[in-house]
Amino acid sequence: MSEPARQSESRGDAGEAAVYLRVVGCGNPHAGDDSVGLEVVRRLRARGEGACELLEMPQASVEMLDLLQGAGVVLFVDAVSSGAPPGTVHLAPLPSSVIEPRALGSLSGHGWGLAEMLGLAGALGRPTPRLMLLGVEVGTVGPGEARTPAVEGAIQIVVEKFPQLRVFLTGAGQGEGHDFRRFPPGDTTFPISTGDAPIAVGGQ
Amino acid sequence: MTQGNTGSAGSSQRTVKVDYLSRVEGEGGLYVRVENGQVREVKIDIFEPPRFFEAFLRGRHFQEVPDITARICGICPVAYQMSSVHALEAALGVTPGPEIRQLRRLLYCAEWIESHALHIYLLQAPDFLGYDSAIAMAADHPQEVERALRLKKIGNDLLALLGGRATHPVSVCVGGFYKVPRRKELEALRTDLEWGLEAALETVRFVAGLSFPDFAPNYEFVSVSHPDEYPMNERKIVSSAGVDIEPTEFERVFLEEHVEHSTALHSKRADTGTSYFVGPLARINLNFEKLFPRAKEAARATGIAWPCKNPFMGIVVRAVELVHAYEEALAIIASYREPARSREEFKVHAGEGCAATEAPRGMLYHRYRINDQGLVEFAKIVPPTAQNYRRMEDDLRLFLPGILERTEPEIARACEILLHPFLEAEARP
Numbered sequence: 001m002s003e004p005a006r007q008s009e010s011r012g013d014a015g016e017a018a019v020y021l022r023v024v025g026c027g028n029p030h031a032g033d034d035s036v037g038l039e040v041v042r043r044l045r046a047r048g049e050g051a052c053e054l055l056e057m058p059q060a061s062v063e064m065l066d067l068l069q070g071a072g073v074v075l076f077v078d079a080v081s082s083g084a085p086p087g088t089v090h091l092a093p094l095p096s097s098v099i100e101p102r103a104l105g106s107l108s109g110h111g112w113g114l115a116e117m118l119g120l121a122g123a124l125g126r127p128t129p130r131l132m133l134l135g136v137e138v139g140t141v142g143p144g145e146a147r148t149p150a151v152e153g154a155i156q157i158v159v160e161k162f163p164q165l166r167v168f169l170t171g172a173g174q175g176e177g178h179d180f181r182r183f184p185p186g187d188t189t190f191p192i193s194t195g196d197a198p199i200a201v202g203g204q
Numbered sequence: 205m206t207q208g209n210t211g212s213a214g215s216s217q218r219t220v221k222v223d224y225l226s227r228v229e230g231e232g233g234l235y236v237r238v239e240n241g242q243v244r245e246v247k248i249d250i251f252e253p254p255r256f257f258e259a260f261l262r263g264r265h266f267q268e269v270p271d272i273t274a275r276i277c278g279i280c281p282v283a284y285q286m287s288s289v290h291a292l293e294a295a296l297g298v299t300p301g302p303e304i305r306q307l308r309r310l311l312y313c314a315e316w317i318e319s320h321a322l323h324i325y326l327l328q329a330p331d332f333l334g335y336d337s338a339i340a341m342a343a344d345h346p347q348e349v350e351r352a353l354r355l356k357k358i359g360n361d362l363l364a365l366l367g368g369r370a371t372h373p374v375s376v377c378v379g380g381f382y383k384v385p386r387r388k389e390l391e392a393l394r395t396d397l398e399w400g401l402e403a404a405l406e407t408v409r410f411v412a413g414l415s416f417p418d419f420a421p422n423y424e425f426v427s428v429s430h431p432d433e434y435p436m437n438e439r440k441i442v443s444s445a446g447v448d449i450e451p452t453e454f455e456r457v458f459l460e461e462h463v464e465h466s467t468a469l470h471s472k473r474a475d476t477g478t479s480y481f482v483g484p485l486a487r488i489n490l491n492f493e494k495l496f497p498r499a500k501e502a503a504r505a506t507g508i509a510w511p512c513k514n515p516f517m518g519i520v521v522r523a524v525e526l527v528h529a530y531e532e533a534l535a536i537i538a539s540y541r542e543p544a545r546s547r548e549e550f551k552v553h554a555g556e557g558c559a560a561t562e563a564p565r566g567m568l569y570h571r572y573r574i575n576d577q578g579l580v581e582f583a584k585i586v587p588p589t590a591q592n593y594r595r596m597e598d599d600l601r602l603f604l605p606g607i608l609e610r611t612e613p614e615i616a617r618a619c620e621i622l623l624h625p626f627l628e629a630e631a632r633p
Contacts, residue, residue: 061371063357063360
């Protein structure tokens with residue numbers, strides 16, 4: 001299990017974001033496209049994205065409970081395997097019956113994942129912030145493999161459009177439009193509009 | 205879980221099968237067959253594939269080994285990492301100075317704190333309080349679960365400071381550390397550690413008040429033993445049946461073998477073929493007098509007659525060791541002097557070495573042979589859980605006759621509760 005690596009805790013300018021955003025990259029750094037969440041966080045950090053907190057949490061653990069404290073929105077960035085084309089970007093409220101983050105779902109160790117974290121938080125009476133998933137559809141997750149071009153393309157779009165995503169999640173009107181959205185590979189309209197989003201099924 | 209009843213005229217057969225042992229990392233199940241009221245077959249079935257760490261360590265440079273072996277277990281990376289370091293230092297004839305040695309014990313304290321807090325409150329306590337999970341327990345015992353989370357977090361913080369991160373630490377190397385902490389960095393943890401010591405004492409009182417089944421097999425306990433210290437990272441190997449050997453003799457006295465029903469090896473005494481028991485219960489029974497004072501006092505105050513043979517009471521032992529780990533951590537920090545250099549200089553040469561150390565759940569053994577380029581030619585890793593599998597199956601054979609009148613689901617549940625003290629992660633390095 002792994003504790004979140006708190007390598008950047010900047011909240012940015014006090015008035016810039018009405019809601020404090022914590023971004024948590026998940027996944028296996030040595031398993032091809034499964035590393036996408038960690039890579040997004042690494043690139044956001046490298047370019048000095050300072051108006052949110054950037055954390056790495058390769059896999060689910062009891063320490064996930066700490067992620068719930070002190071944030072208005074927690075955005076998990078993780079690989080997903082839903083059957084969509086590789087490089088598809090999913091934006092969904094969590095917990096979701098529609099899509100499951102690979103590192104936080106049924107594949108996690110000790111039977112500990114997002115559902116258990118929320119269950120324990122509820123049992124302990126800890127408040128839960130809004131939880132969102134930015135999921136990137138994987139192509140290959142073999143050990144030691146490189147990320148696929150489709151996922152690399154998705155990473156580039158997500159990192160370039162991150163300021164819009166941050167405003168979408170935390171700025172004025174942040175309570176609206178948080179239903180399930182899916183962006184096909186290469187769709188640069190992310191995160192605001194897309195041809196088939198929002199999808200009516202919702203995320204809960 | 206599945207179960208069934210079959211039988212022909214004049215005979216009856218019951219089977220109890222747990223497809224996945226709960227709250228345990230890795231994949232393993234349990235199969236029990238009872239015929240005419242007699243336990244005929246008991247199998248702990250580890251079906252997750254082996255991971256071949258011993259094979260892919262071959263050809264790697266010896267300084268890569270600590271980082272690779274730390275990946276064997278997410279709960280006890282320090283024990284795997286440090287066992288490899290000690291074994292490789294034995295191969296290379298390296299002896300780090302006293303400051304490094306103390307920092308290494310502090311590293312073990314951090315891991316014991318993390319692991320024991322998790323095991324006591326989130327793995328075993330729900331069993332004894334009648335809950336299916338820690339989440340269910342938390343609703344009725346939020347104070348205890350919050351205490352567990354803070355106890356564990358302090359261990360994480362200490363390990364992150366010493367090891368560079370809280371899981372799979374990266375600062376350890378053959379010869380010492382790549383980087384050692386500043387005194388003021390360790391001092392900053394003192395307040396938390398002092399809180400942790402009191403919370404650990406409260407933990408002993410909490411678990412000592414639980415009810416335990418009456419069960420006390422005649423075990424051969426095996427642990428590391430040091431003349432002056434509660435065993436963590438060295439030196440000899442001793443047993444309650446009179447074994448008293450250097451780690452170099454481990455493979456003469458203890459034997460690993462394949463069994464058909466498991467991907468994990470099983471261990472036994474090489475001479476008698478009998479099982480043995482490693483873990484907190486073995487450690488405390490063989491080393492009680494070396495506990496730190498408050499830990500020893502807390503152990504005595506439980507009213508348990510030591511040595512204790514009841515495996516269910518391993519939860520109490522872990523709590524006592526939690527006290528010890530906090531107590532020793534505070535003592536090490538109080539006397540800490542920053543070493544002049546973080547690691548020893550040494551000349552690389554061909555050699556072979558082994559070591560036994562104590563993971564939170566029991567003794568583990570490593571042996572390596574390296575060539576004159578410092579590349580690993582051979583690696584052998586014997587984890588604690590693999591050493592206990594044969595013992596676990598023996599315990600089930602002894603325990604089951606007393607519960608056969610229960611329903612199959614009840615029997616399955618009781619077997620899981622019996623196995624939880626032995627398990628955190630299965631052993632398939």
